[in-house]
Amino acid sequence: MKTQEIEKAAIEVFGKESQKDIFIEESAELTKELLKERRGADNLTAILEEMADVDIALDQMKLIYGSCEKIKEKKIIKLEDKIARSNIEETPEDLSTLYMEVEEN
Numbered sequence: 001m002k003t004q005e006i007e008k009a010a011i012e013v014f015g016k017e018s019q020k021d022i023f024i025e026e027s028a029e030l031t032k033e034l035l036k037e038r039r040g041a042d043n044l045t046a047i048l049e050e051m052a053d054v055d056i057a058l059d060q061m062k063l064i065y066g067s068c069e070k071i072k073e074k075k076i077i078k079l080e081d082k083i084a085r086s087n088i089e090e091t092p093e094d095l096s097t098l099y100m101e102v103e104e105n
Protein backbone atom coordinates (compact mmCIF):
# COMPACT_ATOMS: atom_id res chain seq x y z
CA MET A 1 0.00 0.00 0.00
CA LYS A 2 1.10 3.56 -0.68
CA THR A 3 1.42 6.13 2.09
CA GLN A 4 -1.96 7.79 1.51
CA GLU A 5 -3.74 4.43 1.26
CA ILE A 6 -2.24 3.41 4.60
CA GLU A 7 -3.23 6.73 6.19
CA LYS A 8 -6.81 6.33 4.85
CA ALA A 9 -6.89 2.77 6.17
CA ALA A 10 -5.77 4.00 9.61
CA ILE A 11 -8.73 6.39 9.72
CA GLU A 12 -11.13 3.63 8.64
CA VAL A 13 -9.75 1.05 11.07
CA PHE A 14 -9.17 3.25 14.15
CA GLY A 15 -11.73 6.00 13.49
CA LYS A 16 -11.53 9.76 12.96
CA GLU A 17 -11.72 10.68 16.64
CA SER A 18 -8.90 8.29 17.52
CA GLN A 19 -6.69 9.72 14.76
CA LYS A 20 -7.44 13.27 15.92
CA ASP A 21 -6.29 12.22 19.39
CA ILE A 22 -3.15 10.75 17.82
CA PHE A 23 -2.43 14.07 16.10
CA ILE A 24 -2.79 15.89 19.43
CA GLU A 25 -0.49 13.37 21.14
CA GLU A 26 2.15 13.48 18.42
CA SER A 27 2.11 17.30 18.40
CA ALA A 28 2.70 17.25 22.15
CA GLU A 29 5.55 14.75 21.77
CA LEU A 30 7.24 16.99 19.18
CA THR A 31 6.73 19.98 21.46
CA LYS A 32 8.33 18.03 24.32
CA GLU A 33 11.41 17.13 22.25
CA LEU A 34 11.83 20.74 21.09
CA LEU A 35 11.68 21.91 24.70
CA LYS A 36 14.29 19.28 25.67
CA GLU A 37 16.56 20.62 22.91
CA ARG A 38 16.14 24.14 24.32
CA ARG A 39 17.33 22.86 27.68
CA GLY A 40 20.48 21.52 26.00
CA ALA A 41 19.56 17.95 25.05
CA ASP A 42 21.27 16.36 22.05
CA ASN A 43 18.06 14.82 20.66
CA LEU A 44 18.03 15.36 16.91
CA THR A 45 16.97 11.76 16.27
CA ALA A 46 14.03 12.09 18.65
CA ILE A 47 12.99 15.41 17.05
CA LEU A 48 13.08 13.84 13.56
CA GLU A 49 11.06 10.84 14.82
CA GLU A 50 8.39 13.13 16.24
CA MET A 51 8.40 15.29 13.09
CA ALA A 52 7.68 12.12 11.07
CA ASP A 53 4.86 11.18 13.48
CA VAL A 54 3.34 14.67 13.21
CA ASP A 55 3.69 14.61 9.42
CA ILE A 56 1.81 11.31 9.17
CA ALA A 57 -0.84 12.50 11.64
CA LEU A 58 -1.22 15.83 9.77
CA ASP A 59 -1.74 13.93 6.50
CA GLN A 60 -4.64 12.18 8.21
CA MET A 61 -6.07 15.50 9.45
CA LYS A 62 -6.09 16.63 5.80
CA LEU A 63 -7.96 13.46 4.83
CA ILE A 64 -10.50 14.10 7.61
CA TYR A 65 -10.96 17.89 7.25
CA GLY A 66 -9.84 18.53 3.66
CA SER A 67 -6.88 20.23 2.09
CA CYS A 68 -5.55 23.46 3.58
CA GLU A 69 -3.37 24.14 0.53
CA LYS A 70 -5.16 27.34 -0.62
CA ILE A 71 -5.07 28.81 2.89
CA LYS A 72 -1.42 27.78 3.17
CA GLU A 73 -0.59 29.62 -0.07
CA LYS A 74 -2.14 32.85 1.31
CA LYS A 75 -0.28 32.44 4.58
CA ILE A 76 3.01 31.89 2.76
CA ILE A 77 2.47 35.17 0.89
CA LYS A 78 1.75 36.94 4.22
CA LEU A 79 4.90 35.37 5.67
CA GLU A 80 6.94 36.57 2.72
CA ASP A 81 5.58 40.12 3.27
CA LYS A 82 6.39 39.90 6.98
CA ILE A 83 9.98 38.84 6.20
CA ALA A 84 10.36 41.72 3.75
CA ARG A 85 8.99 44.20 6.34
CA SER A 86 11.23 42.83 9.09
CA ASN A 87 14.30 43.24 6.88
CA ILE A 88 13.44 46.91 6.42
CA GLU A 89 12.59 47.50 10.11
CA GLU A 90 15.69 45.72 11.40
CA THR A 91 18.15 47.65 9.24
CA PRO A 92 17.27 51.34 9.64
CA GLU A 93 20.74 52.33 8.40
CA ASP A 94 20.00 50.57 5.11
CA LEU A 95 16.66 52.38 4.92
CA SER A 96 18.29 55.79 5.41
CA THR A 97 20.78 54.90 2.69
CA LEU A 98 17.85 53.99 0.47
CA TYR A 99 16.15 57.37 1.15
CA MET A 100 19.40 59.17 0.34
CA GLU A 101 19.65 57.29 -2.94
CA VAL A 102 16.05 58.22 -3.81
CA GLU A 103 16.64 61.91 -2.97
CA GLU A 104 19.75 62.00 -5.15
CA ASN A 105 17.82 60.72 -8.17
Ligand SMILES: [Mg+2]
Pocket residue numbers: 026029049050053
Ligand atom coordinates in the same frame (compact mmCIF):
# COMPACT_ATOMS: atom_id res chain seq x y z
MG1 LIG B 1 5.60 10.14 18.57
